[in-house]
Amino acid sequence: MLVDATELDWRTVSTSALADAKACAGASGDLPRLSDVDLDVLALALEEGAVLITDDYRLQNTYKNAGGAVESVANKPSKQVWIWEGRCTGCGATAPLSGNVRRSKNQTVGDCHLCGSPVKVKRRKA
């Protein structure tokens, strides 16, 4: 009865929508930090052009970068939109993260092509 009342709409995510979600998350640099469930949610929102209701700032950020609208459940929506990028710890050179950056907690994403120092993931305003 409760399920009837809330009119839950069960959906499965299409492969193409999931690919779109990964592309968007890759573009904003959030992909390495999003879980599979996050990506499913993002894919659904993209497919439906829906307002994404979440308190997850990374999801909000990715969806806003992709041109979507977000709302929060409990917290105030994040006002800032940011981009994750690689920044060299040696010379400070920056470069966009590629979409296939390993999804790990490790902040280092490779070596600088200019000076060879480790490159770390940093956040900047979009």
Ligand SMILES: [Zn+2]
């Ligand atoms: Zn460098």
